[in-house]
Amino acid sequence: MNRSLASGIFSVVSAKIVVLIVTAVSTPLLYRFLGASAYGDYAVLLSVFAIYMIFVSSGITDGVRKYLAEDRSVANWQEHVVGFYLRLAIWLAAIGILVMVAATEFGYVSVAFGEERAVYFYILAILVVTAQFRDYARKTLMGFGLERYSEPLKILDKVGFVVVAIPLTYVGFGVVGALLGHIVASALVAVVGLALVHSRISLLSVFSTPTERFPRTQMLTFNSMSIVLVFLLMSLYHVDILMLQQFRESSDVGNYRAALQIAEFLWFVPLALQTVFVHSTSELWSRNRTREITDLASRTTRYTFLLTGVMAVGLAALADVAIPLYFGAEAEPAIDPLLLLLPGALGFALARPVLAVSQGNGTLRYPVAATGVAAGVNVVLNVLLIPSYGMHGAAIATSIGYGSMFVLHCWSARQVGFDPLADARLARATLATILTAVPIFALTATISNPWLALLVVPPVGFVLYLGFALLVGALDLTEPLEILSAFPDPVGSSASTLQTRLAGLESGPPRNWFQLLLVGAGLSLFASGLAVGVLGIDAPVVLP
Numbered sequence: 264m265n266r267s268l269a270s271g272i273f274s275v276v277s278a279k280i281v282v283l284i285v286t287a288v289s290t291p292l293l294y295r296f297l298g299a300s301a302y303g304d305y306a307v308l309l310s311v312f313a314i315y316m317i318f319v320s321s322g323i324t325d326g327v328r329k330y331l332a333e334d335r336s337v338a339n340w341q342e343h344v345v346g347f348y349l350r351l352a353i354w355l356a357a358i359g360i361l362v363m364v365a366a367t368e369f370g371y372v373s374v375a376f377g378e379e380r381a382v383y384f385y386i387l388a389i390l391v392v393t394a395q396f397r398d399y400a401r402k403t404l405m406g407f408g409l410e411r412y413s414e415p416l417k418i419l420d421k422v423g424f425v426v427v428a429i430p431l432t433y434v435g436f437g438v439v440g441a442l443l444g445h446i447v448a449s450a451l452v453a454v455v456g457l458a459l460v461h462s463r464i465s466l467l468s469v470f471s472t473p474t475e476r477f478p479r480t481q482m483l484t485f486n487s488m489s490i491v492l493v494f495l496l497m498s499l500y501h502v503d504i505l506m507l508q509q510f511r512e513s514s515d516v517g518n519y520r521a522a523l524q525i526a527e528f529l530w531f532v533p534l535a536l537q538t539v540f541v542h543s544t545s546e547l548w549s550r551n552r553t554r555e556i557t558d559l560a561s562r563t564t565r566y567t568f569l570l571t572g573v574m575a576v577g578l579a580a581l582a583d584v585a586i587p588l589y590f591g592a593e594a595e596p597a598i599d600p601l602l603l604l605l606p607g608a609l610g611f612a613l614a615r616p617v618l619a620v621s622q623g624n625g626t627l628r629y630p631v632a633a634t635g636v637a638a639g640v641n642v643v644l645n646v647l648l649i650p651s652y653g654m655h656g657a658a659i660a661t662s663i664g665y666g667s668m669f670v671l672h673c674w675s676a677r678q679v680g681f682d683p684l685a686d687a688r689l690a691r692a693t694l695a696t697i698l699t700a701v702p703i704f705a706l707t708a709t710i711s712n713p714w715l716a717l718l719v720v721p722p723v724g725f726v727l728y729l730g731f732a733l734l735v736g737a738l739d740l741t742e743p744l745e746i747l748s749a750f751p752d753p754v755g756s757s758a759s760t761l762q763t764r765l766a767g768l769e770s771g772p773p774r775n776w777f778q779l780l781l782v783g784a785g786l787s788l789f790a791s792g793l794a795v796g797v798l799g800i801d802a803p804v805v806l807p
Contacts, residue, residue: 278414279531282421287589289425290524293441294517294590296432303516304380305438307508310501311376312387314494319359320395321493322486323348324402325622330482331406332545343477345403345460346468351486353469356395363388386442393449400456404463412459416452423448488627495634499611499641499664503657506649519654521590522600523661525578526608529571533615544623553680556620560676561685563616565692569737571612572696573728575605577721580700580707584716600658607662614668617676617683629678633671640664691737698735699728 294302327348331341366372367384397420404413428444436443457466473479504523508516547556578585579602586598621630641664648656676683703724710716732738 278417281418283531285421285425289429291590292429293432299514299517299593301437303514305441306504306516306520308383310504314497314501316394317490317494317497319355319391320398322489323352324398325489326482326486328402328406329545342464342468342471343473345464346471349469352395352399356392359391360388363391383438390446393446393453396453397449400453400460403460407463416456420448420452423451485625488631492627492631492634495638498638502642503645503661506645507654507657510650511653515654518594518597519600519657521594522597522604525601526604529574529608529612532570533567533612544620548624557681557685560617560620560681560683561687564613564683564687567613567616568692569732571609573725575609576700576703577724579605580704581720584713588713600654603658604662607665610666610669614672617672621676621679624679626679629675633675637664637667637671640667688737691735694735695731695737698731702727
């Protein structure tokens, strides 16, 4: 992994960690201030808005960052790309706000979502404009490779929302207060972001006329396919919520949304990789560096499995503890849906970077086909299961739909021209996960204090997982240091020095799978027994 790509990932991951922390603090407050029912209405509105914005902005945001990252011989290439997509953003935002207002005025919104929710769509119409230019500005900066600017804007967006929405919902403005928080935050980010873009390329380029060599048709085709792809992806996120609100009360929708938000914690690093890989791999594809792309994609698949696998095990072990503490006792019904969602969320986490590399190629028919099959499976299963099983049926259907994404996008990747499984070592990573699950569940069962469990289990589980991953060969000894060496100093230089010193330790006899399994199982049981002995001999031990 080169340093420029790593620095981009570092910027995105750092921002996502900050956003994750802010979200982790603000979400239970928002849930409590709104209540389960109003929080369910809020979740439905955000789902509708997210699907609506696919047609307003998704082609623009994917296109501007892909084509800005490419090195074309066309004169004033970047200026024309910025102007082309800014013109599209303006026109589509105008059409978007007019359509939403008209749909509300003529009663279509009331028929679809109820009279009591119709007033919210006037507020969402304003959000169409602010969100459009917020996303255009951020993705344009990413296309320039300026993640050091685009990612702090994401933090500004989240903090701005919290600063406005939390006080408004606390004093009784309810869902309106939460939506106003989104409007104020996105408007602020749009102003700052457009100013940063203007400092790089004048926004007056919106009036420039590209030459005949400018690939308008190719770009519009990519935009259209991006809209289809994003629509199918967003259906995976939101179909379950929209269907659930038709068959169950708003409180069930709110609790199911709470379970989804916890499960989505698995995605913060894969989302960062997906965000960076679209424009970063576009350059590699343009130079036909297929072998490097395969190496990058397969190692990323392995690292993603290792990271999200241990997180999924930890969330499953701590679900009974974390949900009531995080959202309150009212959210206890969210525990079972969370457990059902975790396997699929892990599969979707693995699929995200693979999809991003395929998008970087620009040939979207295979990713669209793969996502379409997964979306179809998701819709059919939700239709079959939600009427009878409510949010448990939604969780099962969505988990299967999520999980199928990884299998289908591995097929898609091979059609595009790279292999995300070349060095994925999925069997070894799975073995490391199983071996670690035993002591993690045992450790959780021995600690009666919920706060102590949340404090102790995650770091201990991570250390155990790292050890098992190295033992079974899912991770090579120097690979963690190799990753860190690509990051800015002093972390990069220190890791590089240590990596060189440890490189010779990896040579040795090949690993024997049966011996590794026996040793790993023995160490896993020993760790479980140690946890019970140290933290609570009398506590019951529940093994998975």
